[in-house]
Amino acid sequence: xxxxxxxxxxxxxxxxxxxxxxxxxxxxxxxxxxxxxxxxxxxxxxxxxxxxxxxxxxxxxxxxxxxxxxxxxxxxxxxxxxxxxxxxxxxxxxxxxxxxxxxxxxxxxxxxxxxxxxxxxxxxxxxxxxxxxxxxxxxxxxxxxxxxxxxxxxxxxxxxxxxxxxxxxxxxxxxxxxxxx
Ligand code: DQA
Numbered sequence: 023x024x025x026x027x028x029x030x031x032x033x034x035x036x037x038x039x040x041x042x043x044x045x046x047x048x049x050x051x052x053x054x055x056x057x058x059x060x061x062x063x064x065x066x067x068x069x070x071x072x073x074x075x076x077x078x079x080x081x082x083x084x085x086x087x088x089x090x091x092x093x094x095x096x097x098x099x100x101x102x103x104x105x106x107x108x109x110x111x112x113x114x115x116x117x118x119x120x121x122x123x124x125x126x127x128x129x130x131x132x133x134x135x136x137x138x139x140x141x142x143x144x145x146x147x148x149x150x151x152x153x154x155x156x157x158x159x160x161x162x163x164x165x166x167x168x169x170x171x172x173x174x175x176x177x178x179x180x181x182x183x184x185x186x187x188x189x190x191x192x193x194x195x196x197x198x199x200x201x202x203x
Pocket of ligand 1: 151
């Protein structure tokens with residue numbers, strides 16, 4: 023007997039056909055660090071604290087994980103490596119979190135590379151450069167960043183991931199309702 027209309031083909035003739043859709047890829051946040059930041063933990067702890075670079079990246083990764091985001095990270099003492107990493111992120115990464123170290127204050131090649139990146143860029147500094155020597159008061163990265171977080175030590179990494187999550191639409195419903203970001 024033919025199955026009754028509307029009952030489908032499950033039952034005596036086997037299983038219901040399922041169309042499996044592959045899981046959407048998780049957005050990737052590229053976390054970049056510039057010169058001398060590999061020495062965090064040893065370098066001027068009175069200014070930068072005692073946490074290591076690995077500690078900060080682990081914090082960023084944990085905050086990203088809570089938002090369903092993946093983190094890739096790179097530290098380099100060479101400007102060109104950072105420019106190459108920014109180029110390689112184009113069309114592939116959802117956002118960039120960058121602490122450019124001293125390059126912040128003069129590396130126009132970073133400015134231009136970040137300007138050619140399509141997603142949001144968040145600049146992070148452990149210290150507050152505006153409260154330090156005058157040469158640190160200029161950031162050539164700030165004009166191409168969605169925003170800058172500075173002076174909060176390692177908390178800045180969590181805040182930056184939070185900002186990125188909201189900027190790329192990973193905010194919870196409640197946050198969307200109550201936030202203007
Ligand atoms: C820094 C601030 C820069 O002025 C300095 O050159 C650094 C670290 C920060 O995280 O506070 O290397 O980016």
